[in-house]
Amino acid sequence: DVVMTQSPLSLPVTLGQPASISCRSSQSLVHSDGNTYLNWFQQRPGQSPRRLIYKVSNRDSGVPDRFSGSGSGTDFTLKISRVEAEDVGVYYCMQGTHWPPVFGGGTKVEIK
Amino acid sequence: QVQLVQSGAEVKKPGASVKVSCKASGYTFTSYDINWVRQATGQGLEWMGWMNPNSGNTGYAQKFQGRVTMTRNTSISTAYMELSSLRSEDTAVYYCARGSFQDYWGQGTLVTVSS
Numbered sequence: 001d002v003v004m005t006q007s008p009l010s011l012p013v014t015l016g017q018p019a020s021i022s023c024r025s026s027q028s029l030v031h032s033d034g035n036t037y038l039n040w041f042q043q044r045p046g047q048s049p050r051r052l053i054y055k056v057s058n059r060d061s062g063v064p065d066r067f068s069g070s071g072s073g074t075d076f077t078l079k080i081s082r083v084e085a086e087d088v089g090v091y092y093c094m095q096g097t098h099w100p101p102v103f104g105g106g107t108k109v110e111i112k
Numbered sequence: 113q114v115q116l117v118q119s120g121a122e123v124k125k126p127g128a129s130v131k132v133s134c135k136a137s138g139y140t141f142t143s144y145d146i147n148w149v150r151q152a153t154g155q156g157l158e159w160m161g162w163m164n165p166n167s168g169n170t171g172y173a174q175k176f177q178g179r180v181t182m183t184r185n186t187s188i189s190t191a192y193m194e195l196s197s198l199r200s201e202d203t204a205v206y207y208c209a210r211g212s213f214q215d216y217w218g219q220g221t222l223v224t225v226s227s
Contacts, residue, residue, distance in 0.1 A: 039213055041157075048207060048217040049149075049157065060215065092157055096213050100173050101147075103157040 002026050002095055006104035012112045019080040021107045023093035028073050030097070037096035040069055040078045043106075044089040052091075053078065085111060114138040116208050116218035123224045129196040132221045134208030141189035142166040144211045148182065148193045150204040151220075158204075162212070163191060198225045 003026040013019045029036045040053040051060050053069035056076060066081040080087055088111060093104040119133040134146060148160040161172035163182040170182045181194045191208060205220040 037213065041214070043157075048220055049209075049214070050217065051213070051215050054213055054215070090156075094157075094159075094214070099171070101159045101212075103149075103159065106156045 001100060002029075002098045002102050004093055004095055004102050004104035006091075006093060006107050008107060009105070010108045010110065012110050013080075013083045014112045015085065016082050019083050019087075019109060021078045021091055021093075021109075023071075023076045023078070023104050025074045025076075025095055027098070029076075029095050030073065035097075036072065038069075038071070038076050039094045039096065040067075041092045041094065041103075042087075042089055043092065044086075047089075049092065080109075083109070083111070114210065114216045116210060116216055118206075118208060118218040118221045121222040121224070123226065124198050126199055126225055126227055128198050128225075129194060130198060130223050131192055131194040132206050132208075132223070134191045134193070134218050136189045136191070136210070139210075141184075142186055146182070146184070146191040147209045147212070147214055148180075149207045149209060149214070151207070152201075152204040155204075160193070160206075165191060195223075198223075200225050 005024045007022045036056050038056050041049040043049045052063050057069045068079050090106045090108050092106050115137045117135045122130050142165045145162045147162045150158050163170045165184045184191045203225045207220050208218040210216040
């Protein structure tokens with residue numbers, strides 16, 4: 001199976017400051033159809049996961065534009081341009097290119 | 113609006129089975145796969161498998177092969193996930209999610225396995 005490695009494990013951030021989460025895969029996530037199926041999810045405390053970004057950089061409807069995704073091949077990043085209190089939670093990357101789908105271990109974002 | 117509403121919390125004894133339901137609304141049920149993901153307390157997300165509600169075809173993570181069965185009832189737009197031979201390590205919140213890339217999620221169902 002593909003291994004998805006996220007860093008850091010924990011990310012204390014000051015309100016209004018940027019935050020960046022890394023996600024690395026053990027093999028390229030470029031599918032034979034040319035797409036890269038790398039998604040990002042946010043899980044606020046006590047809630048279900050919510051998809052933020054699909055196919056590396058496409059924001060889901062209703063997701064604030066302070067969230068952005070980038071990367072290619074095996075190296076991907078989720079950035080929050082200015083962290084707000086509602087962004088506290090755990091963020092997961094997930095690959096859907098190779099069977100089976102695999103989630104990263106998660107990055108906990110908290111306010112300093 | 114798209115909604116996935118799951119059945120309520122369950123408490124089971126080791127060795128028993130549990131069946132969790134996921135009722136879809138706000139879209140054509142047979143047009144999107146249903147995926148199942150679980151999360152043990154304080155842990156990360158673990159993908160379990162998927163089902164195509166149109167064909168009934170399924171695919172399971174190797175870890176759950178032989179213990180999990182995913183089915184559906186298209187007349188009531190409901191998907192089911194049954195996990196058998198339960199052990200304490202299966203205590204977790206079980207989620208259903210729409211589509212291959214999980215764009216909508218259910219509220220989760222807590223399954224507790226305890227003697």
